[in-house]
Amino acid sequence: MALATDLAAWLKLSLVPGLHGDGLRKLLAAFGDPERVLAASRTELSRHVGAATAAAIQDSRGDAALADAAAWLEEPGNHVVTLADAAYPRRLLEIPDPPALLYVKGRLELLAHPALAVVGSRQATAQGLINAESFARAFSDGGLTVVSGLALGIDAAAHRGGLAGAASSVAVLGTGADIVYPARNRELAHELAARGALMSEFPLGTRPLPDHFPRRNRLISGLALGCLVVEAAADSGSLITARLAAEQGREVFAIPGSIHSPLAKGCHALIKQGAKLVESAGDVLEELRLPAAAARARPEDTVNDPRAAALLAVLGHDPGDADTLAARCGLSAAETAALLTQLELDSRIAALPGGLFQRLHR
């Protein structure tokens, strides 16, 4: 299927080497639309962009890339949205450097929903991953689409939580929308394409180049009303997203942790700089003046087996071994082992090295 003439012009212009946001927006302002830009003479173009870029515009053919885009758009759920489209996310128009063109895979309408960015470390702790997923689910149920960057660790957990809730999740990519990076998130990317969305400003086929990710971060924060950092080391890339969020006038939120945990340092630095300390998803919903989601029955509150409940109670907040727990509960070793296995399967506790068990908080 051939592309509509105007969309072809948008794509062609977006593929001109060396023509980036600023220059492109200047040309659109001067000439009105991409077709008129492409029809302009080199002299006319040179009034607004450098001579090299003007030449590149006139030399641009991009026929192969255009054919690729046309083929990609044939697949169900794939979209290209331009600055001129009504579907272009309004919040991105508020940022200083909105992309001319967005490739979107999945539910386009999600880009217009109230959203929250949830980001953090790739090397997260087990508790950090649980926090990211459970907070994200509560945001999603509270009406906020969860935006993140499809990285391993906190990003992936945030997407999973968002998908599990009512308002789903959007991943903003540092690659072309036809590429999954990192490969370990392939299944998650398929889930997002089916029930959420993936979005990229980069041409199809763009590989994961390091400088794409910081640039991509402005769209993660730009799509959202605010940005929550779950776990971040002092030099974490998620602090870039938080800084961009603040510069874009978005609220910045951070979850604190032990002063001895390297993965809390970034969050603490943000709080010192004015980010809001967050202990629960409700803290964020309240700050954004959204009603908290109707309280779900929390799994923690609904252990049916009173022996399992007693075991959780004696476990408390410190690691404990099976023998000690059995003695504290007055249960046999066999009963205790069975209950611990069930609690572990239910993700209520985690096994630590050395035969210890640690309670997990959801």
Added chain:
Amino acid sequence: MALATDLAAWLKLSLVPGLHGDGLRKLLAAFGDPERVLAASRTELSRHVGAATAAAIQDSRGDAALADAAAWLEEPGNHVVTLADAAYPRRLLEIPDPPALLYVKGRLELLAHPALAVVGSRQATAQGLINAESFARAFSDGGLTVVSGLALGIDAAAHRGGLAGAASSVAVLGTGADIVYPARNRELAHELAARGALMSEFPLGTRPLPDHFPRRNRLISGLALGCLVVEAAADSGSLITARLAAEQGREVFAIPGSIHSPLAKGCHALIKQGAKLVESAGDVLEELRLPAAAARARPEDTVNDPRAAALLAVLGHDPGDADTLAARCGLSAAETAALLTQLELDSRIAALPGGLFQRLHR
């Protein structure tokens, strides 16, 4: 030895039942000094305080209490300081309700030093106690006398840290200055009397009545430039001290923790209300514009035995058992056991139930 006439008058007035701060300060303003108050007629007194209090002033003898005070003052290191004395702590004059009279045991001059209140839960965690003691020591070495309330838990650890540093520590009591409460802190109280100070506004012999402690808290914050809360549950009494500190215009500081730790809830509530998040003693010294103490060689950085250093490194921030650690280090079981014992004696690690070891952060 007989008391000086003017001190006897101060003590006598301070012992009148029902005559508290406000009334006493009104009378002093009206009559000039305690001797003139005691010489005034009931009619004259009734112009400033209620009839019952005026009668109580005239009926007051307090001879036995005066004799007790005289005997107490005979002991070396014991002092009574009145509002009229040059030694009365200047910062207490800034608060709305300074006591007329202070009983001080120990180094009176410490009350005039720059000071920081360090308070927190009686039921603290092992890491909370370590934090309190190591922060307090750094404050003390940085020139801040550490003020706290001689309670179990964080208070006691703060006093110990203050005593270990250069600027010592002051305990403000909710009992008479001749009583140690709780009894388990007897040895600490003796240390404070010898190398720091104990201070009370309550008459000698006053038992630990529950309502004395919140009232006492205004003096803990009042003596200090700021107040650091180390660990506090959501309903902790140390939040009263922090609130009073804020009302008195003192800086409030709090150490964050896991959002799943009940003992971090009080600190997080304070940070949400505007308290400064603190990750290190340097954060506080910097905020108060005091030069940080010359960096001491931190014990963590100076493990001499390279095998012990390697063991600490592989232990990381999670609990680990001896077998796993031995395998990671390539050490024999016997070597590992010996190193773990030494590290435990050096308080570099703590043994957990189930044969696990956890690194301690100083």
